[in-house]
Each structure stands twice: as structure tokens, then as C-alpha cells.
Amino acid sequence: MANSYKFKGVALATTDETALLTAASDETIIIKSIRATNNTSNTPTLSFDVSDNSASAEYTILKTQTLAANTAVEILSVPLVLEASDALKATISSSDSVHFGISYMSVTWLHNIWFQVKVLTKFGV
Numbered sequence: 001m002a003n004s005y006k007f008k009g010v011a012l013a014t015t016d017e018t019a020l021l022t023a024a025s026d027e028t029i030i031i032k033s034i035r036a037t038n039n040t041s042n043t044p045t046l047s048f049d050v051s052d053n054s055a056s057a058e059y060t061i062l063k064t065q066t067l068a069a070n071t072a073v074e075i076l077s078v079p080l081v082l083e084a085s086d087a088l089k090a091t092i093s094s095s096d097s098v099h100f101g102i103s104y105m106s107v108t109w110l111h112n113i114w115f116q117v118k119v120l121t122k123f124g125v
Contacts, residue, residue: 002108010100012092017049021102022087028107029082034075035101038067045093048075053085067098 010020023029036046048062062075082088092098 002106004106004108006104006106008102008104010090010102012090012098012100013095015092015095017089017091019051019087019089020100021082021104023082023084024108025084026108027084028109029086029104030107031076031080031082031088031102031104033101033103034080034088035072036067036075037072037099037101038069038096039099040096041069042094042096043067043069044096044098046098047091049089049091050080050082051087051089052083053087054083058089064093 008021010018012018012020021029021031034048038044043066045064045066046062047060047064049058049060051058061080065073065075067073080088088102090100
């Protein structure tokens with residue numbers, strides 16, 4: 001199992017629901033922080049959903065929070081887990097510039113299994 005700490009920044013300027021972060025098919029993502037920054041004098045609203053691949057469903061984790069002009073807010077108070085092929089999606093109410101900073105840990109499983117099989121095969125086990 002490989003763990004990697006990562007950061008992803010996304011500048012969103014559309015009212016369309018947009019995937020900010022998607023877990024690969026062999027990956028679990030543990031999101032520690034989502035920071036939303038409004039870079040304008042307007043007050044857009046934002047919403048977050050998780051597309052749960054294993055349940056074939058989408059769940060709202062934040063609904064219509066107003067983001068004050070020229071401010072930043074922390075969205076999470078507890079970690080959020082994305083399992084294999086799950087996606088974190090955001091929607092904003094206007095095409096204003098909202099930036100998201102996502103700090104997370106990526107945990108991959110298949111790499112470790114592949115490595116173990118390769119080592120066992122090399123030694124004839």
C-alpha cells in the first residue's frame with residue numbers, strides 16, 4: 001500500500017457541476033481539507049456532492065453555502081473519504097472566480113499487490 005500526501009488546486013468559473021477530484025479505480029482518497037476562496041466582490045453560493053460509484057448514487061455534503069465577498073472558508077470539519085472511482089463535485093451559483101484548495105492523502109492498493117506478486121514470482125513461490 002502506497003500513501004501519498006497531495007494538494008490539488010482548482011479555479012472554478014462555471015455554474016455547471018464540476019468534478020474537483022476523482023479517485024482512481026485502485027485508490028482511496030482521504031480528504032483532510034477543502035478551502036474555498038472567493039476572489040470577487042460578489043457573493044456566490046456553493047454546493048458539494050459526492051458521486052458514490054459503488055452505490056451508483058450522488059450524495060450532497062454541503063448545500064447552498066454563501067461565500068462572502070473576498071473571503072475564504074474551510075469546508076470540512078472532519079475528513080471525507082472517496083473510495084475507488086468516487087468523485088467530489090462542486091457547483092457554484094455564478095461564473096465568478098472561486099478557487100478550491102484540496103489537501104488529501106492518496107492510498108493505492110493494487111501497486112502493493114502487483115509488487116508482491118512480482119517478488120513472489122521472481123523467487124518461484
